[in-house]
Amino acid sequence: MAAVLKGSFYLLGRYRKHVDLVHVSARHMSSKTQVGFVGLGNMGNPMAKNLLKHGYPVVATDVFPEFCKEVQELGAQIVDNPAEVADKADRIITMLPSSPNVIDVYTGPNGILKKVKKGSLLIDSSTIDPAVSKEMAAAAEKQGAVFMDAPVSGGVGAASSGNLTFMVGGAEEEFNAAKELLTCMGANIVYCGQVGTGQAAKICNNMLLAIGMIGTSETMNLGIRLGLDPKLLAKILNMSSGRCWSSDTYNPVPGVMEGVPSGNNYQGGFGTQLMAKDLGLAQNTATNTKTPVPLGSLAHQIYRMMCARGYANKDFSSVFQFLREEESQ
Amino acid sequence: MAAVLKGSFYLLGRYRKHVDLVHVSARHMSSKTQVGFVGLGNMGNPMAKNLLKHGYPVVATDVFPEFCKEVQELGAQIVDNPAEVADKADRIITMLPSSPNVIDVYTGPNGILKKVKKGSLLIDSSTIDPAVSKEMAAAAEKQGAVFMDAPVSGGVGAASSGNLTFMVGGAEEEFNAAKELLTCMGANIVYCGQVGTGQAAKICNNMLLAIGMIGTSETMNLGIRLGLDPKLLAKILNMSSGRCWSSDTYNPVPGVMEGVPSGNNYQGGFGTQLMAKDLGLAQNTATNTKTPVPLGSLAHQIYRMMCARGYANKDFSSVFQFLREEESQ
Amino acid sequence: MAAVLKGSFYLLGRYRKHVDLVHVSARHMSSKTQVGFVGLGNMGNPMAKNLLKHGYPVVATDVFPEFCKEVQELGAQIVDNPAEVADKADRIITMLPSSPNVIDVYTGPNGILKKVKKGSLLIDSSTIDPAVSKEMAAAAEKQGAVFMDAPVSGGVGAASSGNLTFMVGGAEEEFNAAKELLTCMGANIVYCGQVGTGQAAKICNNMLLAIGMIGTSETMNLGIRLGLDPKLLAKILNMSSGRCWSSDTYNPVPGVMEGVPSGNNYQGGFGTQLMAKDLGLAQNTATNTKTPVPLGSLAHQIYRMMCARGYANKDFSSVFQFLREEESQ
Amino acid sequence: MAAVLKGSFYLLGRYRKHVDLVHVSARHMSSKTQVGFVGLGNMGNPMAKNLLKHGYPVVATDVFPEFCKEVQELGAQIVDNPAEVADKADRIITMLPSSPNVIDVYTGPNGILKKVKKGSLLIDSSTIDPAVSKEMAAAAEKQGAVFMDAPVSGGVGAASSGNLTFMVGGAEEEFNAAKELLTCMGANIVYCGQVGTGQAAKICNNMLLAIGMIGTSETMNLGIRLGLDPKLLAKILNMSSGRCWSSDTYNPVPGVMEGVPSGNNYQGGFGTQLMAKDLGLAQNTATNTKTPVPLGSLAHQIYRMMCARGYANKDFSSVFQFLREEESQ
Incomplete structure (x- = not known):
């Protein structure tokens, strides 16, 4: 009926x-x-x-x-x-x-x-x-x-x-x-x-998430190299305008936070490969709508490079590890 | 004594x-x-x-x-x-x-x-x-x-x-x-x-802030083009992993939030030129310490381009305006 | 038959x-x-x-x-x-x-x-x-x-x-x-x-062309700011490893070369909008084949930003002008 | 006297x-x-x-x-x-x-x-x-x-x-x-x-060289993935507007050209680390003169990431290898 x-x-x-x-x-x-x-x-x-x-x-x-x-x-x-x-x-x-x-x-x-x-x-x-x-x-x-x-x-x-x-x-x-x-x-x-806006919201969120995660990783890495204690730096960022979900809830630096993939060798969580896929969708919709997304686009490229270098199945917060100097050097 | x-x-x-x-x-x-x-x-x-x-x-x-x-x-x-x-x-x-x-x-x-x-x-x-x-x-x-x-x-x-x-x-x-x-x-x-870490913390925060602001601007612009209402998109981001200070406290899209420069033609606030200066410092310290900062570096370039195109004295959230299609087109 | x-x-x-x-x-x-x-x-x-x-x-x-x-x-x-x-x-x-x-x-x-x-x-x-x-x-x-x-x-x-x-x-x-x-x-x-490789060759060429053109424009602009005469700089690049088609055949700096769009207020030639379209195709094929193209991707974004800022119908070498300080500043 | x-x-x-x-x-x-x-x-x-x-x-x-x-x-x-x-x-x-x-x-x-x-x-x-x-x-x-x-x-x-x-x-x-x-x-x-312009010319050349090399590497990699024969693609680029020193004289793809580091496992030549240093100089002079160099800046970051991932002493054309999928994947 x-x-x-x-x-x-x-x-x-x-x-x-x-x-x-x-x-x-x-x-x-x-x-x-x-x-x-x-x-x-x-x-x-x-x-x-x-x-x-x-x-x-x-x-x-x-x-x-x-x-x-x-x-x-x-x-x-x-x-x-x-x-x-x-x-x-x-x-x-x-x-x-x-x-x-x-x-x-x-x-x-x-x-x-x-x-x-x-x-x-x-x-x-x-x-x-x-x-x-x-x-x-x-x-x-x-x-x-x-x-x-x-x-x-x-x-x-x-x-x-x-x-x-x-x-x-x-x-x-x-x-x-x-x-x-x-x-x-x-x-x-x-x-x-309307139809498609659910996808749009998802894609938008994940693009900004990726940007925030890479940005947090770069920032934490730079701060550590400049002599800051990572926990202290995270605390400062989180009470300031640098604050974002990746810094205060899912910090990519091992030891800063408990219960997140960075504390577990980047296992579990949301894989780099899946993030690369979502960023590819964001890139395609941006290209098709002629919208400039410079950071989103670079974030996509970085996760793509990570996939090519063995990070495909690690959590996407492993970009912190990717940007750091390798131990063997 | x-x-x-x-x-x-x-x-x-x-x-x-x-x-x-x-x-x-x-x-x-x-x-x-x-x-x-x-x-x-x-x-x-x-x-x-x-x-x-x-x-x-x-x-x-x-x-x-x-x-x-x-x-x-x-x-x-x-x-x-x-x-x-x-x-x-x-x-x-x-x-x-x-x-x-x-x-x-x-x-x-x-x-x-x-x-x-x-x-x-x-x-x-x-x-x-x-x-x-x-x-x-x-x-x-x-x-x-x-x-x-x-x-x-x-x-x-x-x-x-x-x-x-x-x-x-x-x-x-x-x-x-x-x-x-x-x-x-x-x-x-x-x-x-130690000496210098105050500067390091400041520079790190502002680098992440710039990344978050440009990222938020790209994301809001993309979402709007895909048919999302800007206030709704901001709300979704702010309850999700895309959340950051620029999305929940200083949103760059006119009309989304009150009492921020985006609601006042990007006057007041923190000038693009000053942000470009801080990003230049971040870039220099990163270069000198051989630290990769891909998004921070691109954020610097974007604020530098904005300075060259008439945005020097507007609030740094005007990157949203910079990325949008000009009215006259 | x-x-x-x-x-x-x-x-x-x-x-x-x-x-x-x-x-x-x-x-x-x-x-x-x-x-x-x-x-x-x-x-x-x-x-x-x-x-x-x-x-x-x-x-x-x-x-x-x-x-x-x-x-x-x-x-x-x-x-x-x-x-x-x-x-x-x-x-x-x-x-x-x-x-x-x-x-x-x-x-x-x-x-x-x-x-x-x-x-x-x-x-x-x-x-x-x-x-x-x-x-x-x-x-x-x-x-x-x-x-x-x-x-x-x-x-x-x-x-x-x-x-x-x-x-x-x-x-x-x-x-x-x-x-x-x-x-x-x-x-x-x-x-x-095989079918599609004609397109592939075209797209590849234009992606590298765009990278070379933006790169040449950045480089010429930087050299001029550092006190080099543009014609001399072009000459040095063209006898060195910086040489590319955009530097030696289609130089984007007004006055360096005759018979190219840079000498004619960037009229004629290959429009920024068309370049943005081809870069969009390059981006899409790269995304679909999971190929990292960091510079190609950023080149795309830059031409996209130029389209949004009034350069859509100028020759693509006008990126030199886009990157320069505006007169009015 | x-x-x-x-x-x-x-x-x-x-x-x-x-x-x-x-x-x-x-x-x-x-x-x-x-x-x-x-x-x-x-x-x-x-x-x-x-x-x-x-x-x-x-x-x-x-x-x-x-x-x-x-x-x-x-x-x-x-x-x-x-x-x-x-x-x-x-x-x-x-x-x-x-x-x-x-x-x-x-x-x-x-x-x-x-x-x-x-x-x-x-x-x-x-x-x-x-x-x-x-x-x-x-x-x-x-x-x-x-x-x-x-x-x-x-x-x-x-x-x-x-x-x-x-x-x-x-x-x-x-x-x-x-x-x-x-x-x-x-x-x-x-x-x-005047004093300093020798350095300026050197830095400018190497910045454009790096951009051309990464651009050539991305392009060759993309073309190969799209089914083009690398030698043929190099030939097409070199007779077209994509031509540059890195494509026609120092091609980064093994087997395309003889007598270059790409044919010798990227040994000899100009080390990635040295290129990263020169790009750091370019970045610093650009920052100090407030000149936007978006591709030069990203090229710097890519060579910096390569240094962090074990490429420091390989020839700078090894960026082709860096961007390719690892064998083990």
Whole structure:
């Protein structure tokens, strides 16, 4: 019923608001019906588990069958491909590594849009180019479905504990429906605007994060060379205008702070390779919109050089180590 | 008396700690005797006034006689040159535009060191190359005087209200004596370590500040072009890992925040030209210590380009404006 | 006949070489039959004229009908859209502003591939992302046609005088057929390798060109500030290891060299905006192939900033002017 | 006699030209009298030998006595320190590692200026900050001596074969006297202008060289990743506007060119560490003259990072290797 109403509002223009309300509450009532999930990797796995924990029946798939085992044991139904997921669920969450995967999962031969039901809500939590999000939204709209982008911040830990932040782009009237599901997996659900703005917010944040991290690393390294004690320098920066998240919460210098990757040989955390990927997205969107991002662009290059020099799998705060003189010299 | 004791400890090696205590308390007792002040510009003027307000007799000088009028009317004694200041006061504060001025005021033909008394305490609040601070300290030590570097953060407003932050480098046993005076002019007095570390802390903070400001400007500009509302984007960044002082306290986008230069056509605040100067110092110290500072270096270049294109006297947050498309295009 | 043979060789595997020879000579014999041309802008117009001058009947189209007038008066047949061009000619040259235009002209609803004949030779001289060239080649191959990328270096002047350089990517056995046409429009026809390598060569050259030009501008500016005569400095660089095309052939400093845009207020030449576009392509291909290009990336950002500050239509050597202090300061 | 005349011209203003002529010819006549040499390292050693080969008696010194042996065996007189050199010779050449060494050799307690004769010609071939050259010239002038800066391009090989290029700054009327000596050691002797411009020319050339080398390395690496054959790409660049010394004479890609360090595992040539030093000088002079040098500055940072990562002693063309993916990844 919801699906029918949903699909029809594209034809009904002037009744849209009203229909939406009907639709939303209809979908709300059906809230413990199937939720689809595509992409059961490091992030997708704990996210799907949290949906199960909250009582949602989950129907899921992944190109790697072994990734499906854990959620299957917890009660999820595993199907062959995204189209099958769409056949069984009218709310679907996707969590994939990159733009081509998203394009394939939505518009490929066995993609969601092959069997999507009218009125379905499709939420993509992958971090991809906002232009691709817009394309997917347009393709979904042609089938009478709604696509929202909802990339996350927070890593595997936050995914496990249900503490992710979701940045959501898409039709505002669908936000509550999306929020209902996202709340099972995240602590902050932020509405950002039209489709693609969730990605935009994510990309912007990570670009500034990378700049702050490299900047903090350069600064700490310089200060240490000039004779400052690193803990004292961090303290001074943190009470001054140099303060940033990388200096006060995730300091890259071993010994300055506890419980962060710099204290654990840069293991865990957010890999340099993943940061390089996000900076590549930022670079592409900046290039495509003709926006100058000089520091963002250089940050991208530095993380790219780090990937080429063996830092791909270390936490992105290892840029401090990369900039320091090697021991052997 | 203090001067004699002070001077003598250079000869007395093993009794140093003991003598210092005697000395410090001696100088403390004489705390309302003359304080010298060299450099009565935008910053020096309100700083000297605060000393007068706290009851210190001030003997001052400046190469521009007209800069001396205000403090003279408030009771300061004006003399011809730094040497004369040193002749009349054994605690002297200097506040000068750049390294060559400091070198001249201390070691020039009419410099402080020409007439400095043994045991004098010389505090330089200029922002200069830490290597120059070390040279001045060495030259002062030859005359039996103590030199400390104590650059400030906070602008003319903080100088007037006595709310500067002082970052102090020099012999730890002299810190209390310095603090006694600096407390009249500042709210935070931070001991940083050996001579030059005050400058190091200042330079490090400002380098990271510049990186954060340009990074925030790029990010806000990119986000706006991608369809995000600037206030919302600032809010998202500030609750996420992109957070920094420039995003949450001094946002460069007009309309995002009140009471900052971006809301006032980038007037007031901290001039681009001054930031370029500090970044030049950071660059020089990094070059001299062979420390890579890729983002700091590019930040320097960007502020340098801005100076060349008419932004010299605008607040340094005007980099947001510099990066945006011109209206006329 | 050629078309039939051509198309069939996709099925005939082992006879390919032989068939190709037959095909090529067949197409060669028909060399004064129709040549299609899509895109009659600043570059396309003189290129199409040169084909006409060499006796080739031309059938052409452009989205702007007024761009078609000149070649029509010279004897070209004008048709409605690229599909119509493909209907009338089995050798087609396209010269378009950017990747989306190319995608539309080839694969759009009225695109070349809608009516392309088997065995046709499609040569794209646009400067675009090599990945798009590869996509177009794959799409053309499905229709039994051959696609080659053949971007040019040299501007409107070289296009008019038939002195362009073409960098050609695609099946080596088709190179001679392509060369026959390209020779009418260019003085150097260079075979670069598989499809996309023509673009790669163009992009690589322009990235290094931009780096050399900005580098030369910085260097000349610095030398002048240090007291060197600009002509003397150029002479020294050009006999030393600093030598590059921008220093010895296209010097950006007014007065150093005659007949270059720097001597004519940076009018004419290769616009900053076009350079920014090519650097954007370089950036995208570097990002997509995970290749670090730190200077290329910064060069891109600098040209992007120049576009934002009123330099979009000046020659790209105006970066010298951009970096200099403004007169008014 | 020459010394007296020389010294006196500082007092004689209006007769200067005349006196100079007398002086120059006087020094010319005495051309086979003693020439002083300070600094017998990798470069100074072969340079001093070339003076001996040309029949000049040489009086030399170095802080490391073992560096003096070779020239001593060839007939040079070895003395204790620069002051002793100045006592015995009125034409002195210095070849030292960096600015502090130059300051010490000229103005230190046993420095040249302690015993320099009036009218002496002091030629410094070290690569240092032009501001230091100016200081030395001013100090020399006070003693009635003439100081010229004459840094070289070309490495140890060119020094041995007498094929260095000298870039000479200083009083034009002394250039011929300097040239007489420099011709024994170099093939090109270029007069650049006032004192310091020799350094300026050297620094400018090397900054542009570094930019060109990194740019060539990025470009070649990108092209290779995009499927271009490196030799072909080099050929295309070298016939196009991307051409530069690093692409056509000293290509950084192994196998593209013979007889260059890239073909010999980046051994020999011009060390990364030395390039980083020269870029540091360029950076300092740019900072001090408030000149924006964005690419020069980033080039500096990249060579600095390379030094920190084990490339210090490899040829500076090894930046190609630094930017490539490591084998082990």
